[in-house]
Amino acid sequence: MATVTDTAARERWEKEIAAAPQREQPPTTVSNVPIEPLYTPESLNGFDPDVDLGYPGQYPFTRGVHASMYRSRLWTMRQFAGFGTPRQTNERFKFLLAKGQTGLSTAFDLPSLMGLDSDDPRAVGEVGRLGVAVSTLDDMHELFAGIDLAKVSVSMTINAPACIAMAFFLANAADQGVDWKQLRGTVQNDILKEFHAQNEFVFPPQPHVRLVCDVIEFCTHHVPQWNTVSISGYHIREAGSTAVQELAFTLADGFHYVETCLERGMDIDAFAPRLSFFFNAHNDIFEEIAKYRAARVLWAEAMRHKYGARCENSWKLRFHAQTAGCSLQDKQPEVNLIRVAYQALAAVLGGCQSLHTNSLDETLALPSEHAVTLALRTQQVLAYETGVTNTVDPLGGSYFVEALTKQMQHEARRYFQRIEEQGGMIAALEAGFFRREIAEAAFTYQREVDAKRKLIVGVNAFQQAEEKPIETLVVDEKIEKERIAHLKQIKAKRDGEIVRRLLDQIRRVAATQENLMPTLIEASRARCTVGEIMNALADVFGRYDGAAKW
C-alpha cells in the first residue's frame, strides 16, 4: 500500500492535476453526475468487502445472483420481435431461433398494447406496425404455432392488458398440450412504469395494480416457473431519466407490488422468487455497471429486512437488459452498432441474466433481418470471443466502481424517502412526481447536448454530409384490412350468447376481490376479444387520463 499512503506522491499528483488542462466537455456521467479524476482507497469510505461485497450467489449479491455466473451458463440472448400478422411474427421467431437465439420475446402492436382490437377506429394506421396484432386466442395459436412452449422460454412485453395476454397464452399452451408447470418465460405486466413513462395505461392506478397482482397470484399457484412481472426501468430511462432515477423508481415500483401482494395475505417467499427486473443499458459504462450492482444490493436488503423474506431466492434481483434505444441516432446509423456493443458490454459486466441488443436501424424502422442478425452477433462475439465471461464480477473491488455503486445506493434511498414523504407510490404518482422528475432530467440532458457539453458522434460532432440510406423493413399497409377481415370471421363463428355471459361474468368478478384470471381464461376460449374484455373491465374500473397531459 506504499504508493497510496505516500503523501509526497499524493501531493505531487494533486499539484499536477490542478495544473493540467481540462477538456471542454466536463467529466460527468451521461446522467450529469460529476466524476472524480481518480478513485483511491479513501474514496471507499467505510467499505468492507465482507459486508459490501460478499460472494456471488450470496447476500447481498453485489457480485451477482449466481455463484459461478457465466462460467456455468451464459445470459439468454433474447431479441424482441414482432410485426404484422401473427404468422409473420411466427416466421421471424423461427428465423431467430435458427440463428442461435435462445429465447423469444414478443412485441405487440400499439392497439394490442392499449387493449384495442384491430378493428377499433382508434387503431387506424397502427395495426401490426410496431408489433404483432393479437385480438383473439386464434391469433395466439398462430403466433406460437410449431414452437414447443415446453422448451422455449417466451417473454411477452405487454402491460395494460397483460392479464388478458397471459390468459390467452395459458389457454394456447393448454391447447398445445403443454403442462403449465413446464412453461418458462415472462410477462412484463408492470403498469406503474406506464404511468411514469411509457403511457400505455387504461384504468386508474389502483385497479391496474390489482390486475398486476392477479397475474402474480394466479401464476404463483399454477405456473410456477413463470416470471410474473418484469419490473422495468428501461422505459423510465428511455423517457429521459437519469440512471439513479431509473434505479430508484423501478425498485420503488417493485416494493409497491410486493406490498400489495402482502396485503392480500400472500406468502412473500411464494411469489418473490418469480419477480424479475428489466433495466436499460445506456452509454455510460461504469454508471450502468454500478446501477445493476446497486440494484441487487437494495432489493436484497429490502426483501430480507423490510419484508421479511427468508428464502434466498426471494432476495435475488434477476434482470433482463436492453441496450438504450434512445441513444441510437439516425445520422450515420452504422455507428449505432458500436454504441450497442459497448452498452451490451456494460450489461454483461453488470451481471445481467438476459439481454436484447438493439439493431442499428431502430431509429428508422423496425429492424431488418440483416440488422437484427448483426445485433445478435454482437452478443455472440461478447460471449465467445472477448473473455469477459471468464470470471465473476470482474470489476469487483475497483475503487471507482465500488464508490459509484455505494453512491447510487445512497441516492436511490433518498428517492425512496421522498416517495414515502409524499404518501407512497400511488399518491406520488397521482401528484405527477415521477413524470416531472423524468421530464426535468430529459430537458437538462437535451440542453447539455445543444450546448455541446455532451457530444454525440454524427449529431453534434463529427457530422458527415453525404449518407447513403440503409434498407429498412416496411410493414405492408394491407395487413390492417386483413386483420379486420380475420376478426370479423372469428366473431361470426363464435357463440354470441356465451360471449355475452362471460363478459358479464368479468364485470361481476372485477367488482369483487376475486382473482380474474380463471374467468379471463374461460373468456379467451369463448373468443372474447382483447378489446371486449378491456371494455368490460373499464365498465367497472373506469378510464384514466390523469397523466396524459403532463
Next chain:
Amino acid sequence: MIEPHPLRVVLAKVGLDGHDRGIKIVARALRDAGMQVIYAGLWLTPEAVVRTVAEEDADWLGLSLLSGAHMTLVPRVLQLLREAGLEHVGVIVGGIIPENDIPKLLEMGVARVFGPGTPLPEIVSFLREHSGASHA
C-alpha cells in the same frame, strides 16, 4: 428578439403512441423562447387535434409521431384543418419519420419535419422565421 405578439403553438401526440419525451422537451424550449405553448396531450384523434387548434387560435401545430402511423394520421389532420378553414396554421412534424416519407409529407403541406437529434434552437428559429407565411 422580441415577438410582436407571441406565437401560439399547439403541440399534440396523435394516435396511440406514448413516446412523449421529445414533444415535452420541445414544449419547454418553445415556452422558454417566449412562445405560448398549448400541449394538448396524448392519444388524440385528428378531430380532437383540429378542435384544439381552432379553440386556441394557434399559429402553429406541432405533431409528434414515433409510431409509424404518420402517413395515415398526418394527411387526415391536414385535411381536417382545410375543412375547418385553418389553412393559415403551419404544421410541423417531429419524431421518427423515414427519409422516403419526408418529401411526401412536405408535398401534402407540412412545413417541416424535424427528426431525432434536432437542436432545440433550430425549431425555435424555424417557427420565428416562417411565421406569417401561409400554409400550403
